[in-house]
Amino acid sequence: MELRLYDTLSREKRTFVPLDAKDVRMYVCGPTVYDFAHIGNARPVIVFDVLFRLLRHLYGEAHVKYVRNITDVDDKINDRAARDFPGLPLNEAIRKVTEQTAKQFHADVDALGCLRPTVEPRATEHIGEMREIIERLVAGRFAYPAEDHVLFSPQAMNAMSAANSELPRYGALSKRSLDEMIAGARVDVAPYKRDATDFVLWKPSKPGEPSWPSPAGIAAQGRPGWHIECSAMAWKHLGEHFDIHGGGIDLVFPHHENEVAQTCCAFHRERMANYWMHNGFLQVESEKMSKSLGNFVTIHELLADWPGEVLRLNMLKTHYRSPIDWTLKNLEESSKTLDEWYRDVADVEPSDDIDPDFLNSLLDDLNTAGAIKRLHEISPVMRLSQSRLDDWGGETAQRYKKSAAMLLGLLPQSATARSEQMRSRAGIDPAKVAALLAARSEARARKDFAESDRIRDLLAAMGVAIKDSKEGTTWEVAR
RNA sequence: GGCCACGUGGCGGAGUGGUUACGCGCCGGUCUGCAAAACCGUUUACUCGGGUUCGAGUCCCGACGUGGCCUCCA
Known part of the structure; x- marks a missing residue:
């Protein structure tokens, strides 16, 4: 028996062969913590929890490492913090938002029966790794600084990949060509971009916003772009090349495409993850x-x-x-x-x-x-x-x-245990139910069916479903 | 507009070219004071039109429909 997984990159089911059966490694994109998670967010969490459990069954609990990040630096977080805590300094407000939201997320996914991942890294704790990847990309001429931003150039990547088969082609994962992307690019391309397809690795912070020392010799303080945090966290915890990378289908482009580009170019790798898995929408x-x-x-x-x-x-x-x-x-x-x-x-x-x-x-x-x-x-x-x-x-x-x-x-x-849980959840008093059931049995014994039916209706109104059988009467919480 | 998925019975939902998926519901039965519950049994399908094949839900082409992505949405 072997595990077969559908790989988005090759668009086919392939037999799963881990790089190291003693250290199977999986990365899944976790939440950006700015609001309650919705049921669509729950899907990848549940799906990859099942895969995690299956891998642990196949390779042993000690031999599977599952990393799911928490993204706690993002424009949406800043906006929410400013809206919800207008009286506080922005950084303090942001900390409140991310802490509350992360806590709620944990409560939610625990209730869904998901195991905690082996490591749950936070973006803000990996700024150093992000800077290092960015420095490597700039040194390798895949990225360039411009007006306090650092931009990644897919064009440069493809020029290099044409000359050097070690690198993948940009767009291979999402099956797009740069020409298509240029054709479909929005009109409002930032003036400091060399090409419309360039994307941000690092950007300057406005006063009051979270900020860190910038890479690439930029004097102004700044903050990371969207995709770089996953490259950094996956690298730190799983290495330059690992087994499985998962997330929602909507992340294929641009998020995962850009992650691949950043990681493969920074480390001169042909692959970032061997299997790319994406769950469908809801x-x-x-x-x-x-x-x-x-x-x-x-x-x-x-x-x-x-x-x-x-x-x-x-x-x-x-x-x-x-x-x-x-x-x-x-x-x-x-x-x-x-x-x-x-x-x-x-x-x-x-x-x-x-x-x-x-x-x-x-x-x-x-x-x-x-x-x-x-x-x-x-x-x-x-x-x-x-x-x-x-x-x-x-x-x-x-x-x-x-x-x-x-x-x-x-x-x-x-x-x-479950039925006790259901009873207490519904707020039903078992002693009262038992008393009513006894009274009903007595009424039935003397064939006073009007009375026994009355009690049955009473229990139903309380949310109790009774079940008669040869062995006697039991009850459950009615749905 | 470009690219990518998907279209299965009343409903949900699997399916590796050839034999009953499965679950829910409906209907019939057993049980019951009557019910409910439980158990037993039955019932229907492959969006449309071509093509490949001895044989297609399954492969190919087209149409229609639904959904996703096209720079910060799982």
């Missing part, structure tokens, strides 16, 4: 998510209505590269599925093994939908026709189901 109720449409939904808001696990399963039902339509109906379905699975596994401990069919689905470019199909099949109950039942049944199935689900980051707790 729509809400069949509409593009946007603030103007009023369907901009944050993780924080969703968590008020749903356990994080429901959001997680709902995300994983669709293959990571396909678009997702995020709807209430799907969430309800996901919620029901989890109820059923928790009932299936009860309080068993996971198996030491992973079901091969389940694992094979994940190994096929993270086919979580196929894996979930298998999870439905692995059931302690005879839920499938006899011919397809395999050997499943009883505790073996329960333990297999538990271990497989846990590889997806699902069913992390016991069924008992």
Whole structure:
């Protein structure tokens, strides 16, 4: 069994071969911390968490390094800080915004059942590395200073790459040519740019803005451009060349294209990452998510209505590269599925093994939908026709189901713990329910069905769903 | 306008040219005081038009539709 991953650069699924099986390295673009993360932001976090778990399963927990950055220097952060804390000095306001937002982000992704990455570097702690990369680029004539900016020249890169096969061509990742980009360039090209396609590595800071000593002999203080922070952090924590780089599909251009350009030119490398992985976009109720449409939904808001696990399963039902339509109906379905699975596994401990069919689905470019199909099949109950039942049944199935689900980051707790959690979440008093159930049983025993139905309706109004069976009556929180 | 994805049953959603994906829902049944829950069973699909092939949801071409990117949006 081998892992195959779809690589955006080659546009095909390729067998994953790590550079060093004892040190598998993955970088994923994390949040810019200026506002609540929305459900679209949650997708890469969840998807690459599953990949992280899978890699740990394959190569051992100690042999996988996952780096996800926090970008805490950005124009949007500055704008938000000035808006939210007008009384404070800008730098102090910025610190408040980034600290609060990062904290909220951690709370959100923890609730979604995501493991913390091995390293979570911050852009502002890597200004030195950014400057060093910029110096290298200037020395190599890939970049030039102009009016206190430093600009990267894709034209220079391509001239060098034509003469030196060690370098990739600019535009290879996003499958664009410079000619196309020049044709599509906006009219308002900054006057200090030599070419319309040049992009900013470093720019001057206005008074009061965050600022650091500039590279390339520029006297004025400045701050980094957008793409350089990821090149710097990936280099620092994963080296010049590593295995996997991930993020949302929208980052392919310009962000990742520019990262590749910066890193490969600074270190004279043909490649930055061996596999480029990109998750698809998300729509809400069949509409593009946007603030103007009023369907901009944050993780924080969703968590008020749903356990994080429901959001997680709902995300994983669709293959990571396909678009997702995020709807209430799907969430309800996901919620029901989890109820059923928790009932299936009860309080068993996971198996030491992973079901091969389940694992094979994940190994096929993270086919979580196929894996979930298998999870439905692995059931302690005879839920499938006899011919397809395999050997499943009883505790073996329960333990297999538990271990497989846990590889997806699902069913992390016991069924008992979960149902207690659901009860306290719904604010239901178990003693009161027990008393009402006893009264109902008594009414049923004396065939006073008017009374027993009245109690049933009463419980339903409290949000309690009762379930009668031969063994007696149980209850759950109604959805 | 340029480039890139995607279009599967009532709904969600897999699918490596040839055999039932799977889940939800609907319907029927068992159970039940009646229900619910649970369990059993059944039901429908491959956007359109060409082409390649013994055979296409799967490959090729075109049309239509949806979405993304085109310098700071996951």
